[in-house]
Amino acid sequence: MKKNAKIFVAGGQSGLVGTAIVRNLKNRGFTNIITKKRKELDLLNPVQVEKFFKEEKPDYVFVAAAKVGGILANKTQKADFIYDNLQIQNNVIHNAWKYKVEKLIFLGSSCIYPRMAPQPIKEEYFMTGPLEETNDAYAVAKIAGIKMCQSYNEQYGTNFISVMPTNLYGPNDNFDLKHSHVLPALIRRFHEAKINGKKSVTLWGTGSAYREFMYVEDMADACVFLMEKYSGSEIINIGTGKDLTIKELAEMIKDIVGYKGEIKWDSSKPDGTPKKQLDVSKLFEMGWKPKISLKQGIKKTYKWYLSQLTH
Numbered sequence: 001m002k003k004n005a006k007i008f009v010a011g012g013q014s015g016l017v018g019t020a021i022v023r024n025l026k027n028r029g030f031t032n033i034i035t036k037k038r039k040e041l042d043l044l045n046p047v048q049v050e051k052f053f054k055e056e057k058p059d060y061v062f063v064a065a066a067k068v069g070g071i072l073a074n075k076t077q078k079a080d081f082i083y084d085n086l087q088i089q090n091n092v093i094h095n096a097w098k099y100k101v102e103k104l105i106f107l108g109s110s111c112i113y114p115r116m117a118p119q120p121i122k123e124e125y126f127m128t129g130p131l132e133e134t135n136d137a138y139a140v141a142k143i144a145g146i147k148m149c150q151s152y153n154e155q156y157g158t159n160f161i162s163v164m165p166t167n168l169y170g171p172n173d174n175f176d177l178k179h180s181h182v183l184p185a186l187i188r189r190f191h192e193a194k195i196n197g198k199k200s201v202t203l204w205g206t207g208s209a210y211r212e213f214m215y216v217e218d219m220a221d222a223c224v225f226l227m228e229k230y231s232g233s234e235i236i237n238i239g240t241g242k243d244l245t246i247k248e249l250a251e252m253i254k255d256i257v258g259y260k261g262e263i264k265w266d267s268s269k270p271d272g273t274p275k276k277q278l279d280v281s282k283l284f285e286m287g288w289k290p291k292i293s294l295k296q297g298i299k300k301t302y303k304w305y306l307s308q309l310t311h
Helices: 016-027 046-056 071-076 078-098 133-156 182-195 216-229 246-257 281-285 294-309
Strands: 007-010 060-063 103-107 160-165 167-169 200-204 213-215 236-238 262-266
Touching: 007 016, 016 167, 016 216, 046 078, 060 078, 060 216, 071 078, 078 103, 078 133, 078 160, 103 133, 103 216, 133 160, 160 216, 167 182, 167 216, 167 294, 182 200, 182 246, 182 294, 200 246, 213 216, 213 294, 216 236, 236 281, 246 262, 246 294
Parallel strands: 007 060, 060 103, 103 160, 160 236, 167 213, 200 262
Antiparallel strands: none
């Protein structure tokens, strides 16, 4: 990508990944980055999206806009998850083709893989078995986005690539306890318990499920790396190659936050998929590796969270 290429980052105003991609591009010296607030450009609205592409004609597009949430939101708002995500990606991907975008990167999710996929999960396990039921609506939307990119490549010769990130966290994450993912939720729960002098914190499930977590700055770096180095319809996993149990994660966050109370587990609540670790050997073989450890990343995220509380 030339440094003055016109780059549209969908989700670049407020999204966890989008804002990190914008920071990464700026740090690399890219000067012509477009982001839009939702009130300026509603990605659910096909008329607005087409008008935007027709007028702006971006050279490169990062599709980092999506409706996302944790296990509770995914389970209870399935209609919203499937509708919003299909609309966003249909509008953006179709207009990227129509207005001759040079290259597009679509961000999928590791939940597109079968619930009981062999571990670590290789890219070729895509579409080989049933999905995890708690987030199947979101996963189906993301699968449609991947298939859309592949289909446009096949039929129209576009250069649309799809990447599958592992669980992400970092600045601009959602800390709302009803809708957030596990890591920001734990930061907030332990912080509030510490401030309020609570003797114990009760968490969902048994803590035995394994999860992989990646700091969002690393994710953004991998996306820009792949935008520059990779072309093809095959999906690419983005992750750290390491995982840990939710119990271990909770202990680590408790320690970083400085909460002294006890952790209790409510085993009547679901654990979700027992293990979900991505095989990242394809990405690593291309010459990219993450730079930020989980402990470092959680410390940075907690610092950011605290800075938001004082605003």
